[in-house]
Amino acid sequence: MTTTEFSNKFDILYDNVASKSAPGLDLYEKSVFLTNAQLEIVKNHYLNQNKYQASFEGNEKRRIDLKELIKNYETSTLLNSDVGISNLSKFYRLPTDLFLTIQEQVIFNSTDACINDKVVKVIPKTYDEYNIQIKNPFKKPDNNSVWRLDYSKQNGIDNVELLSVHDIKKYQLRYIKFPSPIILTSLVLGDFIGMGLSINNQTDEQTSELDESIHDEILNRAVELAVRDYKESNLQNKIQTNLRNE
Numbered sequence: 001m002t003t004t005e006f007s008n009k010f011d012i013l014y015d016n017v018a019s020k021s022a023p024g025l026d027l028y029e030k031s032v033f034l035t036n037a038q039l040e041i042v043k044n045h046y047l048n049q050n051k052y053q054a055s056f057e058g059n060e061k062r063r064i065d066l067k068e069l070i071k072n073y074e075t076s077t078l079l080n081s082d083v084g085i086s087n088l089s090k091f092y093r094l095p096t097d098l099f100l101t102i103q104e105q106v107i108f109n110s111t112d113a114c115i116n117d118k119v120v121k122v123i124p125k126t127y128d129e130y131n132i133q134i135k136n137p138f139k140k141p142d143n144n145s146v147w148r149l150d151y152s153k154q155n156g157i158d159n160v161e162l163l164s165v166h167d168i169k170k171y172q173l174r175y176i177k178f179p180s181p182i183i184l185t186s187l188v189l190g191d192f193i194g195m196g197l198s199i200n201n202q203t204d205e206q207t208s209e210l211d212e213s214i215h216d217e218i219l220n221r222a223v224e225l226a227v228r229d230y231k232e233s234n235l236q237n238k239i240q241t242n243l244r245n246e
Contacts (some may be wrong), residue, residue, distance in 0.1 A: 001215040002183045003207050006034060012221040022230050028197055030222070033229075035181040035199050037221035038208055042066060042179055043127065045218045046100050063212040064179040067177055070102065071095070074172040079159055085130070088141060088163040096158060099178040106146050106162065111167035117169070122162065124148045141165050176197060182208050182218070 010030050014022070025033075045065060079091040104122040108115050125133070125147045133139040139148050147163040162171065181199040186192070188203045197203070201245075208215055 002037045012224040018227050019058045031184045032205040033226045038179055038218045064211050068177045068209050071177050072174050074170050076170050090162045091159050094158040096162050097177040098175050100176040105172050106168045122146045122148045127143040180209050
């Protein structure tokens with residue numbers, strides 16, 4: 001669906017659903033609702049919260065919907081850090097557009113021929129799980145698993161903390177990237193010159209990068225969000241008016 005089609009269909013649906021007194025929306029406002037709807041749908045599809053109750057891996061349509069966002073990443077560069085939670089801690093840079101992790105693994109680097117080049121799964125752990133399981137010798141990271149703890153940026157770099165009993169040759173990740181915004185017109189030209197508007201730090205006109213099979217779903221949800229915000233705003237205005245009249 002082109003940006004023009006998104007805009008025109010949004011107007012038709014919005015006019016049909018909202019009351020006649022609902023304010024019209026400009027291209028920037030529609031872009032914000034479309035972008036928010038797209039992000040919400042991607043997250044729900046991946047986290048098994050969609051209306052079909054199927055994760056994207058368990059449903060062919062879900063896989064098609066999100067396939068344009070799936071990317072691979074690998075790094076061999078160990079980041080210098082002295083904030084590790086354990087003597088097993090190793091920090092690696094994450095891709096800047098990472099949104100949701102699908103699968104991750106490491107390749108060991110060792111002088112032991114049985115260990116060198118071994119591909120091992122990475123298991124995400126919460127800090128509660130870490131505190132409990134690190135004390136159990138049978139559940140610690142070993143020759144068959146590496147733990148992953150989430151960590152905040154270091155020196156402006158998105159990174160991850162891996163707990164491994166061996167040196168790591170490569171950290172490999174397959175993930176869903178953060179979807180680019182839907183922007184129905186340039187935000188630095190025409191009616192928007194000099195306004196300093198952007199969506200996710202982007203200003204160029206662009207349609208959804210997701211498969212077209214999901215565009216109508218994005219559109220419908222965007223209109224729902226717009227109507228909801230309009231009604232909630234009306235309610236808030238009425239509350240404020242009543243308070244002033246008391």
